[in-house]
Amino acid sequence: MQTIIRKSDTDRAAAVMADRDAMRAGFDWDQALAMLDGLPDGALNIGYEAADRHVLGGNGDAVAMRWFGKDGSVRILTYADMADLSSRFANLLNDHGLEPGDSLFALMGRVPELYAAAIGTLKAGMIFTPLFSAFGPEPIRTRMEIGRANVLLTTGALYKRKIAAWRDQIPSLKLVLVVGDEAPDGCVALGPALAGASPEFEVVHTKPEDRALIHFTSGTTGKPKGAVHVHKAVLYHAFSGRNALELTPGTVYWCTADPGWVTGTSYGIIAPLVNRVTMIVDEAEFDLERWYQTVQREKVQVWYSAPTAIRMMMRAGVEAARPYDFSSLKFLASVGEPLNPEAVVWSHQVFGLPFHDNWWQTETGGIMIANTRAMDIRPGSMGKPLPGIEAGIVERQNGTVRTCAPGEIGELALRPGWPSMMRSYLNEQARYDKCFANGWYLSGDLALKDEDGYFWFVGRADDLIKSSGHLIGPFEVESALIEHDAIAEAGVIGVPDETAGEIVKAYVVLNPGFKASGELERAVRGHARKKLGPAVAPREIVFRKTLPKTRSGKIMRRLLKARELGLPEGDISTLETDET
Numbered sequence: 001m002q003t004i005i006r007k008s009d010t011d012r013a014a015a016v017m018a019d020r021d022a023m024r025a026g027f028d029w030d031q032a033l034a035m036l037d038g039l040p041d042g043a044l045n046i047g048y049e050a051a052d053r054h055v056l057g058g059n060g061d062a063v064a065m066r067w068f069g070k071d072g073s074v075r076i077l078t079y080a081d082m083a084d085l086s087s088r089f090a091n092l093l094n095d096h097g098l099e100p101g102d103s104l105f106a107l108m109g110r111v112p113e114l115y116a117a118a119i120g121t122l123k124a125g126m127i128f129t130p131l132f133s134a135f136g137p138e139p140i141r142t143r144m145e146i147g148r149a150n151v152l153l154t155t156g157a158l159y160k161r162k163i164a165a166w167r168d169q170i171p172s173l174k175l176v177l178v179v180g181d182e183a184p185d186g187c188v189a190l191g192p193a194l195a196g197a198s199p200e201f202e203v204v205h206t207k208p209e210d211r212a213l214i215h216f217t218s219g220t221t222g223k224p225k226g227a228v229h230v231h232k233a234v235l236y237h238a239f240s241g242r243n244a245l246e247l248t249p250g251t252v253y254w255c256t257a258d259p260g261w262v263t264g265t266s267y268g269i270i271a272p273l274v275n276r277v278t279m280i281v282d283e284a285e286f287d288l289e290r291w292y293q294t295v296q297r298e299k300v301q302v303w304y305s306a307p308t309a310i311r312m313m314m315r316a317g318v319e320a321a322r323p324y325d326f327s328s329l330k331f332l333a334s335v336g337e338p339l340n341p342e343a344v345v346w347s348h349q350v351f352g353l354p355f356h357d358n359w360w361q362t363e364t365g366g367i368m369i370a371n372t373r374a375m376d377i378r379p380g381s382m383g384k385p386l387p388g389i390e391a392g393i394v395e396r397q398n399g400t401v402r403t404c405a406p407g408e409i410g411e412l413a414l415r416p417g418w419p420s421m422m423r424s425y426l427n428e429q430a431r432y433d434k435c436f437a438n439g440w441y442l443s444g445d446l447a448l449k450d451e452d453g454y455f456w457f458v459g460r461a462d463d464l465i466k467s468s469g470h471l472i473g474p475f476e477v478e479s480a481l482i483e484h485d486a487i488a489e490a491g492v493i494g495v496p497d498e499t500a501g502e503i504v505k506a507y508v509v510l511n512p513g514f515k516a517s518g519e520l521e522r523a524v525r526g527h528a529r530k531k532l533g534p535a536v537a538p539r540e541i542v543f544r545k546t547l548p549k550t551r552s553g554k555i556m557r558r559l560l561k562a563r564e565l566g567l568p569e570g571d572i573s574t575l576e577t578d579e580t
């Protein structure tokens with residue numbers, strides 16, 4: 001892609017990280033450590049850094065959260081409120097005999113109690129594991145079993161519908177807390193319990209390497225893994241939140257991700273609170289008008305979202321955005337899936353600012369590669385590694401690796417050592433060991449690095465298509481398809497073919513106003529052939545109402561493929577939409 005969106009000099013001066021190269025050159029982790037207060041004797045606690053220290057520093061009145069309920073209610077929490085509530089929550093856990101190292105699972109929507117509980121759990125030295133509230137009973141049960149849950153925080157309705165029937169099968173589970181003033185049998189109501197708990201709590205002096213968070217991966221490529229993170233990760237949350245997302249004290253920031261997904265915790269709870277921003281939290285799910293209104297009304301300055309939402313905005317068109325005032329926005333970022341170049345250019349037109357793509361994984365705990373505010377953007381590229389991060393493109397070769405040349409496709413790899421790297425996969429040592437070779441952490445994603453050091457995503461290693469001697473990444477084909485006026489979204493897979501090895505097949509969702517027809521299919525194929533050439537363009541195009549996606553919004557190509565080939569669907573615990 002030739003387009004470059006350049007930053008003006010004034011923008012550069014205003015960015016937190018004005019000169020990435022200079023910062024990288026002189027970087028060491030003490031710079032990140034200096035952003036935190038720490039505790040005596042080298043102790044470090046995420047919850048303390050996120051809430052209590054701001055109160056001790058005289059910033060208790062700063063607003064931590066402006067929350068908007070589905071029913072129109074509004075709640076404002078200051079940092080003092082957050083410290084108070086989280087201390088009460090920590091005391092409540094202690095009062096029930098729970099101890100540092102015990103594990104709490106949260107299964108609930110985006111309500112303030114969830115955020116206070118996350119911080120309170122960490123302050124108590126316990127391990128916090130968020131789940132999507134929309135998970136079915138079985139995915140909840142298996143995850144709680146693997147994570148040996150001691151406490152579950154949920155709602156009465158979710159408990160009755162999804163948990164009560166099998167609760168006794170989790171012997172480790174000692175306490176079920178439900179939000180509100182009443183609780184089903186065998187559960188404790190959070191409202192009165194918090195009101196009765198003391199707001200004075202001495203934060204547990206956790207060591208940097210003590211376990212803090214367990215995040216389950218999205219399950220895009222297979223059975224989800226439980227990635228274990230430690231308190232030291234907060235160094236990287238603080239640092240990357242500041243430098244990659246422009247989170248400075250007082251910034252009005254909206255991360256649209258649910259805390260059930262790592263983005264919604266690392267950058268939806270921890271990084272913003274540690275950086276003392278004002279978070280916007282919306283309990284409701286995506287709704288275009290509501291989202292645009294929220295940005296306008298709350299004067300959102302930094303907006304962190306995902307390609308699936310951005311494509312939905314694009315689908316509604318420029319017209320839908322026109323009535324709103326987006327002048328408060330100063331930085332837009334996206335993560336989770338490749339951000340199609342079309343989406344970058346579109347957002348630049350509509351918001352006056354492009355969405356900046358960044359790349360990371362549950363395993364990395366934080367943003368590794370990013371388009372930052374002071375960088376020129378090459379739409380379609382994930383950007384460059386942040387200070388402190390060494391990334392490379394390598395090829396595995398019998399237990400060792402070879403570094404690829406610029407422009408060559410290989411596996412995206414990182415040099416371990418940054419603070420928020422996972423420390424293990426729960427109960428899956430072999431799967432964890434497979435991620436490392438020759439001093440590299442291997443991500444399982446394919447990418448290339450251009451001559452100027454920009455990284456370009458190609459596809460998941462499992463999704464690569466081999467057709468008549470060509471290696472084809474689905475992202476390239478999907479991006480070309482959505483440039484066609486009729487196409488809103490595309491998922492591309494390879495299907496076996498006797499002569500070509502594999503042929504490219506696309507599943508597409510249409511924009512409003514377009515109807516599936518043989519004629520449209522031919523037109524889209526023609527468009528793709530012109531953009532990509534006949535060897536790479538899809539041979540077959542199927543129109544669908546939706547594409548199968550994970551709850552974190554990622555297209556599940558493996559499922560499209562399994563269904564195409566009549567193979568078992570595998571683990572579909574994270575599947576969200578699925579309509580043909």
Ligand code: ATP
Binds near residue numbers: 339357360457552
């Ligand atoms: P699983 O590991 O269970 O299959 P998952 O990899 O989707 O699920 P996450 O950790 O939530 O689980 O997602 C990380 C992955 O998302 C990355 O490895 C990459 O494939 C994809 N991803 C994230 N950000 C980007 C991006 N900016 N561009 C392209 N791909 C991205």
Ligand code: MG
Binds near residue numbers: 217218221361444
């Ligand atoms: Mg993964």
